[in-house]
Amino acid sequence: MARTKKTETIVDDILATEKPTTKKGKATTKTEKTEKVSEPKTVDAEKEDLKEQNKQMAEMLKQMQAQIEQLKAESNEVQVIPGNNIIKDKELINLINDDPLSPDILSSAKYTGSVTGSSGLKTALIQIGSGNEILVLSIGETVGDSDWELKEIYTDYVIFRAGETTKKINLS
Numbered sequence: 001m002a003r004t005k006k007t008e009t010i011v012d013d014i015l016a017t018e019k020p021t022t023k024k025g026k027a028t029t030k031t032e033k034t035e036k037v038s039e040p041k042t043v044d045a046e047k048e049d050l051k052e053q054n055k056q057m058a059e060m061l062k063q064m065q066a067q068i069e070q071l072k073a074e075s076n077e078v079q080v081i082p083g084n085n086i087i088k089d090k091e092l093i094n095l096i097n098d099d100p101l102s103p104d105i106l107s108s109a110k111y112t113g114s115v116t117g118s119s120g121l122k123t124a125l126i127q128i129g130s131g132n133e134i135l136v137l138s139i140g141e142t143v144g145d146s147d148w149e150l151k152e153i154y155t156d157y158v159i160f161r162a163g164e165t166t167k168k169i170n171l172s
Contacts, residue, residue, distance in 0.1 A: 087129060087133060089130055091129070092128065103162075103167060105143060106169065109128045111169045112126070114158075137150045138150070146162065147163060156171045
């Protein structure tokens with residue numbers, strides 16, 4: 001059977017070893033180079049090595065794909081922070097100060113949409129007042145300092161409650 005390059009003897013790196021010698025009664029160290037020779041690999045052993053390399057490469061590919069997906073998800077992330085319920089409209093502020101339960105507080109309110117975060121927190125975007133301010137409210141938050149609390153958020157409407165009174169505002 002003729003030998004191929006694959007089945008030839010594989011020579012490892014040359015290893016340096018130190019052997020003590022004596023010269024005229026003085027101990028010295030001499031460095032000699034020796035070669036370590038491994039046994040020739042069989043075709044089956046090489047196939048196994050290639051299979052193992054393929055497995056490792058497949059695992060690396062999976063990890064890289066997971067990292068790419070994570071980067072894609074993070075690059076599309078938007079953070080909406082609830083609690084932006086500060087009202088600047090002076091008329092609305094006076095109305096809230098006079099009667100925090102007044103249904104007129106929500107008379108100009110428009111439900112413009114909702115956002116659900118990755119944690120599941122849903123927030124509603126409410127346009128209110130003559131200056132068209134946008135409030136970002138989550139369930140349980142109030143419109144400014146009024147008693148009107150956001151109770152429910154749906155795709156096409158929201159529900160507010162003040163005392164025993166509820167008000168439904170449809171998506172605009």
